[in-house]
Amino acid sequence: NWTTGNVIEEQVEAIRALVGDKRAICGLSGGVDSAVAAALVQKAIGSQLTCVYVDHGLMRKGETEQVEKDFVAATGVQLKVVDAEERFLKALAGVTDPEEKRKIIGREFIRVFEQAQAEIIADEGPAVEFLVQGTLYPDVVESGGGTGTANIKSHHNVGGLPEDLEFKLIEPLRKLFKDEVRMVGQELGLPEEIVQRQPFPGPGLGIRIVGEVTKERLDLLREADAIAREELTAAGLDRDIWQCPVVLLADVRSVGVQGDGRTYGHPIVLRPVSSEDAMTADWSRLPYDVLGRISTRITNEVRDVNRVVLDVTSKPPGTIEWE
Ligand code: XMP
Numbered sequence: 001n002w003t004t005g006n007v008i009e010e011q012v013e014a015i016r017a018l019v020g021d022k023r024a025i026c027g028l029s030g031g032v033d034s035a036v037a038a039a040l041v042q043k044a045i046g047s048q049l050t051c052v053y054v055d056h057g058l059m060r061k062g063e064t065e066q067v068e069k070d071f072v073a074a075t076g077v078q079l080k081v082v083d084a085e086e087r088f089l090k091a092l093a094g095v096t097d098p099e100e101k102r103k104i105i106g107r108e109f110i111r112v113f114e115q116a117q118a119e120i121i122a123d124e125g126p127a128v129e130f131l132v133q134g135t136l137y138p139d140v141v142e143s144g145g146g147t148g149t150a151n152i153k154s155h156h157n158v159g160g161l162p163e164d165l166e167f168k169l170i171e172p173l174r175k176l177f178k179d180e181v182r183m184v185g186q187e188l189g190l191p192e193e194i195v196q197r198q199p200f201p202g203p204g205l206g207i208r209i210v211g212e213v214t215k216e217r218l219d220l221l222r223e224a225d226a227i228a229r230e231e232l233t234a235a236g237l238d239r240d241i242w243q244c245p246v247v248l249l250a251d252v253r254s255v256g257v258q259g260d261g262r263t264y265g266h267p268i269v270l271r272p273v274s275s276e277d278a279m280t281a282d283w284s285r286l287p288y289d290v291l292g293r294i295s296t297r298i299t300n301e302v303r304d305v306n307r308v309v310l311d312v313t314s315k316p317p318g319t320i321e322w323e
Contacts, residue, residue, distance in 0.1 A: 004180070004187040008040065011172045015044035019130055024170060025117055026132035027109070028053045028071065028079070030063040032197050033134030033173060035071055036185040040172050041132045042077050043188060049132070050078045052116045054109060057085030057218065058204030061226040066193070074191050080120070084112050085215075092206060092213045096251075098323030101213065105203040117167070131167035135174050136181060138277050177277050198243040199278065207323040211250030221248040223302045224268045228294050232272075235290045242275040244284075247311075247322045256299075256306030265306035268298055272310075273320055281315040 026038045028051050041049050053067050064081075072079050091104050113131070121128050173181050178199065185195040205221050206213050225246040232238060247269040256263040270291070275281035295308040311318070 002180075004183045007176070007180075007184055008043070008187060011040055012044040015041055015170060015172065018170065019045050019048060021048075022126050022130065023048045023050065023120070023128040024130035024132055025049070025113070025120060025128055025167075026051045027113060028067050029134075029200075029202055030059060030067050031134070031200050031202075032178070032181060032185060032195060033136055033199075035134075035190060035194050036181050036188065037132050037134035037171075037173055038071075038077060039075050039185065039188045039190055041170060042075055047078065048126070050080060050120055050128075052113060053079060053081045054112050054116075055081060055083050055085060056088040056105065056109070056204060056206075057215070058088065058105070058206040058213070060200070060205065060229075061222045063200075070191060071194060074189065074194070080116055082112055082116055084108070087112070088206075089213070089215060094212060096212055098207060101206055101323065102203050105206055109202075129168055130170050132170045132172070134181075135171045137173075137175055137177055138279055140174060142279070179276075196239070198238070198241070200243070201321055207321055208245055208247045209250050210247065210252075210322055217248060217250050220266075220302060220304060221246065221268075224248070224298045224305060227297045227301060228270060231290060231294045231297065232286075235287070237286065237290065240274070241272050241284045241286075242278065242281060243320070244270060244272040245321055246270060248305075254307050258306070263306045265304045267307040267309050268302070268305050269322065270294065270308065270310050271320065271322070273315070275315075275320070278320060281320055283310075283312045283314060 024041060024045065026034065026041060026049060028034050028038060038049070038051050055064050068079070068081060071077070088105065088108055091108050092101060095101055095104060117128055176184070182195050201207060205218055209217050209221060228244060228246045232244060249267045249269060252267055253264050254267060256265060272284035272286050273281040274284045291310065298305055298308050
């Protein structure tokens, strides 16, 4: 019978047996999944694990700091931070196709990892043979890895791995749903802000800009996203919604008016959803006053945004993310 204690015990034993005296690396994304996977493996093999955090420049405001400070403080894990913003932006330049963006981000991610691996291997100590990933059950199913269903989107932590991958994978959360992962994280002593964090996609804000990804657009979206998150938290709604992607329609412009002047800016889409497991979702009926505050603040505070629109589509037929 299923308890978080059993899951942790089983996984810790299995991971110890598998890894032996070798070493493992784990990518931290800032999300719950990779954090819990890392904490679990850290519990099993301690200093044989090194975590790598790739700052791809597609993170939201404050996320890098949360990994660098809070997660390290909670777990004592060894962390290597790689600043790869320039590399990712260069690889994404001129690209607008969503699947192409995902493939590029997944590919660059693995390459940066392999570089980090090489650097870690160059240290003294046993071989680094294992890569830890926070793959969950729904990821496995949607990527066709579990049941043979069609690949809906190439989730980069399952389907987008290159052929010549040099690591053996450890995926300790492969049989779990999100709520179970949170329970395991809590049991492992991770702080509330990490355990209760809403899901955020690996490709980050890169798939929340409809159009080409540029530094300027990312900065703009980061501001809008931070405002939406702040207001949702202030209204006490974080636990009521599954997540609320904030999307920049970079290739769309609309006419507006501000003061005496005509504006010609971009729309921001709010996509609040309720869900149990992200396989299906419904749009969240957020209070109008909260939506109003978010809209007013975004249009006042974010340059080049003159319109905020609400996505009222369930999944299916829409997916949660726009790309
Ligand atoms: P969709 O858009 O497929 O999203 O309805 C379902 C859930 O998955 C998240 N998502 C991803 N997570 N890598 C991830 O780790 C990805 O490539 C990815 N794409 C979507 C999305 O935020 C939602 O929670």
